[in-house]
Amino acid sequence: MARIPVEERREALIDAAFRVIGEQGLSRASTRAIVAEAGMSLASFHYAFESRDQLLELLITEVLASEQRAILPADLKGKSLTELLTEGLQGYLDHLRADPGREQAMLELTQYALRSALPLAEGQYAQYTRFALESLELAARQTDSEWTVPTPVVARLLVALTDGFTISWLIDRDDAHARASVEAAATAIASLATSKRRSQQ
Amino acid sequence: MARIPVEERREALIDAAFRVIGEQGLSRASTRAIVAEAGMSLASFHYAFESRDQLLELLITEVLASEQRAILPADLKGKSLTELLTEGLQGYLDHLRADPGREQAMLELTQYALRSALPLAEGQYAQYTRFALESLELAARQTDSEWTVPTPVVARLLVALTDGFTISWLIDRDDAHARASVEAAATAIASLATSKRRSQQ
DNA sequence: GTCTATACACCGATAGAC
DNA sequence: GTCTATCGGTGTATAGAC
Numbered sequence: 271m272a273r274i275p276v277e278e279r280r281e282a283l284i285d286a287a288f289r290v291i292g293e294q295g296l297s298r299a300s301t302r303a304i305v306a307e308a309g310m311s312l313a314s315f316h317y318a319f320e321s322r323d324q325l326l327e328l329l330i331t332e333v334l335a336s337e338q339r340a341i342l343p344a345d346l347k348g349k350s351l352t353e354l355l356t357e358g359l360q361g362y363l364d365h366l367r368a369d370p371g372r373e374q375a376m377l378e379l380t381q382y383a384l385r386s387a388l389p390l391a392e393g394q395y396a397q398y399t400r401f402a403l404e405s406l407e408l409a410a411r412q413t414d415s416e417w418t419v420p421t422p423v424v425a426r427l428l429v430a431l432t433d434g435f436t437i438s439w440l441i442d443r444d445d446a447h448a449r450a451s452v453e454a455a456a457t458a459i460a461s462l463a464t465s466k467r468r469s470q471q
Numbered sequence: 472m473a474r475i476p477v478e479e480r481r482e483a484l485i486d487a488a489f490r491v492i493g494e495q496g497l498s499r500a501s502t503r504a505i506v507a508e509a510g511m512s513l514a515s516f517h518y519a520f521e522s523r524d525q526l527l528e529l530l531i532t533e534v535l536a537s538e539q540r541a542i543l544p545a546d547l548k549g550k551s552l553t554e555l556l557t558e559g560l561q562g563y564l565d566h567l568r569a570d571p572g573r574e575q576a577m578l579e580l581t582q583y584a585l586r587s588a589l590p591l592a593e594g595q596y597a598q599y600t601r602f603a604l605e606s607l608e609l610a611a612r613q614t615d616s617e618w619t620v621p622t623p624v625v626a627r628l629l630v631a632l633t634d635g636f637t638i639s640w641l642i643d644r645d646d647a648h649a650r651a652s653v654e655a656a657a658t659a660i661a662s663l664a665t666s667k668r669r670s671q672q
Numbered sequence: 673g674t675c676t677a678t679a680c681a682c683c684g685a686t687a688g689a690c
Numbered sequence: 691g692t693c694t695a696t697c698g699g700t701g702t703a704t705a706g707a708c
Contacts, residue, residue: 273691295586297498301684311693316685374585381579384641385496395642419655426652427659430639434631440585441596451627454620454663458628461662462655474673502702512675517703 279318282308284329292371296378327388330379334394337376339432340365341405351413351463355456358405362432363448366439373436395429402428415463424462431455480519483509485530493572497579528589531580535595538577540633541566542606552614552664556657559606563633564649567640574637596630603629616664625663632656 274282286308290299301315301322319325343349343357366373383391403425410417417424435455439448475483487509491500502516502523520526544550544558567574584592604626611618618625636656640649 276691295582297586300682302682312684313686313693314691317691322684374582377578378582380638380642381496381575381582384575385498391642395639419658420651423648423651423655426639426648427656430635430652430656431631432635433638434633434635437581437634438596438627438631441581441592447624447627450621450624451631454624455628455631457620458659458663462659477673501700503700513702514675514704515673518673523702 276318279310279314280328283310283315283318283325284332287325287329288333288372288375291375291378292369296375296382323386326379326382327390330383330388330390330394334376334379334390335397338401339398341402341428341432342409346409346412349413350460351409351415351465352456352460354409354413355459356453358409359432359435359452359456360449363435363439363445363452366436367445370440374440377433377436398429399425402426410463414466416466417463419462424459428459431459477519480511480515481529484511484516484519484526485533488526488530489534489576492576492579493570497576497583524587527580527583528591531584531589531591531595535577535580535591536598539602540599542603542629542633543610547610547613550614551661552610552616552666553657553661555610555614556660557654559610560633560636560653560657561650564636564640564646564653567637568646571641575641578634578637599630600626603627611664615667617667618664620663625660629660632660 283304287299287304290303290307294303302312304325305312305315315322315325319328340361341358342354343361346354349357380391380394382388383394399422403421406417406421406424406428409415410421435448435452438451439445484505488500488505491504491508495504503513505526506513506516516526520529541562542559543555544562547555550558581592581595584595600623604622607618607622607625607629610616611622636649636653639652640646
């Protein structure tokens with residue numbers, strides 16, 4: 271076979287691993303299944319990585335880190351806080367619906383990290399929460415609102431909500447119900463802020 | 472060894488399996504690990520069950536079904552809707568803190584059911600949601616409130632929230648942060664109901 | 673019915689030819 | 691560097707003695 275730089279091989283294997291996990295689950299993502307997906311021989315795996323655990327560790331840090339759960343819509347102008355939250359969460363649901371295996375893989379990898387006592391999940395979640403926090407602050411500025419609860423607390427709530435919605439949807443795949451719950455959630459979270467505009471409340 | 476009725480053996484094995492999963496995770500819950508925990512020989516396993524999958528299937532239906540996530544406190548009297556929701560969610564967090572492995576096992580089993588295309592997770596979640604719905608209706612009655620959003624929608628939101636909080640807490644084990652988010656969540660959800668009492672809003 | 677011993681598939685990882 | 695072939699270990703499941 272053609273000679274491929276190690277870095278490139280590593281990248282290809284990580285991508286292949288993530289695809290296998292998304293399609294078949296972590297428990298079926300053996301080294302053999304991964305190299306088959308990548309079109310490589312088994313030995314190439316251990317030329318690129320020390321062990322399967324090392325690949326998973328890199329997979330978690332790299333792939334989970336690249337997951338920038340967009341929680342705000344692209345166009346922020348002229349929308350109420352509830353609308354921003356609704357559209358943001360709705361956008362996340364669309365992303366989930368487009369590639370359910372991806373989010374299912376995320377959940378499995380998170381649990382794997384928890385069981386392996388890898389301190390990866392913690393850092394990853396801290397980053398999600400930080401990102402949610404920035405989104406919430408931006409949304410408040412944009413709508414002349416003020417959170418009546420410390421923003422990090424609302425951020426944690428928002429992150430928990432997306433995880434919970436993910437599980438619910440993966441189980442019943444009920445788009446209509448999910449949409450309705452997202453709207454209710456957006457309304458509920460928006461109630462934790464007060465508007466400084468006369469036009470509202 | 473003493474002769475044990477098959478039914479009793481099955482029950483002991485299911486209990487043992489659940490303990491192993493809680494302590495070490497589903498991936499490490501091999502038939503050997505399970506029989507070791509139950510103090511039996513390997514052959515006893517296959518005398519009681521056709522396969523490991525069959526045990527897991529029964530485990531999911533029986534154990535998950537017995538999980539009656541108590542979402543309301545015991546004493547309902549004289550409390551506001553926000554207080555009821557706060558105490559209910561707080562009680563769930565206490566339950567989680569008391570035995571984290573249990574809820575972690577639940578999550579792993581749910582994902583296993585999803586991957587195996589067992590229609591079990593769906594039914595189980597429908598039951599959780601039904602139970603949450605009843606709790607929400609009871610709480611509304613008790614506080615002379617009325618949900619402004621269809622109750623099943625709020626129920627789904629509540630179930631998603633508990634799942635999300637479970638994941639968050641399992642990852643960072645931050646009690647103070649969890650408590651604060653639960654309070655915020657209770658306030659937010661309560662905003663989806665209007666009170667019929669003059670004393671409130 | 674319950675055990676020990678074992679079959680057989682698959683796992684992660686490696687040796688050694690090329 | 692890349693491959694095929696194989697090692698040692700563990701998994702589920704079963705055969706057969708008692």
